[in-house]
Amino acid sequence: MKLTLVSIGINSHLDMSLRGVEAARNADRVYAEMYTMKMDTTLTELAELAGQQVIPLPRGGMEEQGGELIKAAKEMDVAVLVGGDALSATTHISLLLDAKEEGVETEVIHGSSIFTSITDTGLSIYKFGKTVTIPFPEKGPVDSVLRTLGENHEYGNHTLMLLDLNMAEDRYLGINEAIERLFETEKFPRDSLLIGVARLGSMFPTIKADTAEALSRYDFGDSPHALIAPGRLHFLEEDALVALAGCPRSVIDAHKVQGEVDRLIAKYTKGCRKVLKELRNNELPASVTEDQVKEMLEHTERYLDDAEYYSGEQKAVALTSVAYAEGILDALKLLGLVEFEW
């Protein structure tokens, strides 16, 4: 008695592994989850592979049917066919945990996935950072997408952006619309290098790299679509984007990855250097009053408050604020106006 999650793989039933097919054939009952991704397959084709009827899980999928699946797996060997790789979705991990808790043996048979197939672009799989999903407009803003892009760019990593879908309504967010969503924030540069991928893993994929502006008007054909925002590129990755994704060399040459910390370091260093060159002393020696020092301390306190306020989501700003406060305190000390020990 066992519950086996079988990956169908990235595109069609032909992407299933021999082990997966074997598990489906040997199971006493086979279910298929058809609502997590768009596949180029049918229940009939899956049933033919499994050598038996395949029961489609209804729209609520795993989340609603988990109990039923686990109950069945207490009495017989149950296989659940899942599009892509079986454990890429959180709901499937939940199902595994629930099954464990009920004492049901589980097995997972992995398969091909968008998470590995993105290498068709020529980008190194090692250098991908956190993955994010661009939601439909009615599902909310894309703030977290921009935040993830910024975080990944901080260390030069690539970002896979999955696009929202609603299988029940047969709606799939397309690359054009997804890019428009990024543009609407007015914080995403139109000349950013992006890679659009459509129907990855199929016989007729489309892989195209160009500026976001150009891709927002490019016809990628049928879904599923996804986007990749490259980070820092190795020269081999640059060559690959030209050869495998038809990227104009000029767009690659103009591609620049700068994290928020990099940006702040560059900006403040430039500012401070300029000030050091241009500043003039007032008449010295000069007298500093108690009120002036008090004002400086209040000023410092405000920056510390800022540091704490921004420490959650704008860490670079927070660090800047507190280090600035340190500078002021040290200045007061080194000028002999106040006494303290760090």
Add this chain to the structure above:
Amino acid sequence: MKLTLVSIGINSHLDMSLRGVEAARNADRVYAEMYTMKMDTTLTELAELAGQQVIPLPRGGMEEQGGELIKAAKEMDVAVLVGGDALSATTHISLLLDAKEEGVETEVIHGSSIFTSITDTGLSIYKFGKTVTIPFPEKGPVDSVLRTLGENHEYGNHTLMLLDLNMAEDRYLGINEAIERLFETEKFPRDSLLIGVARLGSMFPTIKADTAEALSRYDFGDSPHALIAPGRLHFLEEDALVALAGCPRSVIDAHKVQGEVDRLIAKYTKGCRKVLKELRNNELPASVTEDQVKEMLEHTERYLDDAEYYSGEQKAVALTSVAYAEGILDALKLLGLVEFEW
């Protein structure tokens, strides 16, 4: 005439997809690369699947044999069987590019991989950051491993650490030895939460989460091994580590992910708050001399030099230095000692 890279998949020939098997059967010549990862399969088993002889690529593998493969693919359909997912290794992307350049049609058939199978730990695949390899001692230090861990921790991401191997000499870096390498740096806390995985994707995997110290003495059995350093954990991931990786709850409770920027913000904020509470004014008004101001400006300049020096690999330190310099300059200005505009 075509060159097809066929993924064997994570563990054995049974992880190959139906499409992969079909491609191997239809090819005029089939090669297998046996030197990139340890697989639980044999040439005979692969040949049986392919329905024809399978030619092992010699030790230099793709890098040395690429020319021969491409030459063959100009005259016949060539399939190359590759362990894991076919494009996870850079050398395979190079081969694709070389083939393109020679006008040879290419195809890639993806498969299961360590990059997706790490979800067997219950960690979300979305939250993995950059991947890194822990090298054998003779291949160099583990500095870049620690740097990648720090970068991924900055935003709470998980880190997959692959372990070095030398197939020709049948040597595989094991989890115990890999952890010792991290300890030797004296910068990797012994009570860090780690997950060790062995033979992932096989029928008898070992998945164990605990402190690094405990895992350094845990018997994981046969290779291949890999390590995962978790970032911030969702409660579902915590439950999964307990249920799927036998992690002691106390180790999870003690798990704390703090990036370098977080650490500096916390440290400096605490320091500044303390100073603000304890500092005493000297006798005021007080006189500030030209020499004192000159000294302050030199002090500032040194911090700017530091900022530039550290801006490459210690970005948090660099940002701290420059923001500190800003604080000093602003203090001089606000005290009326110097004049400048930002």
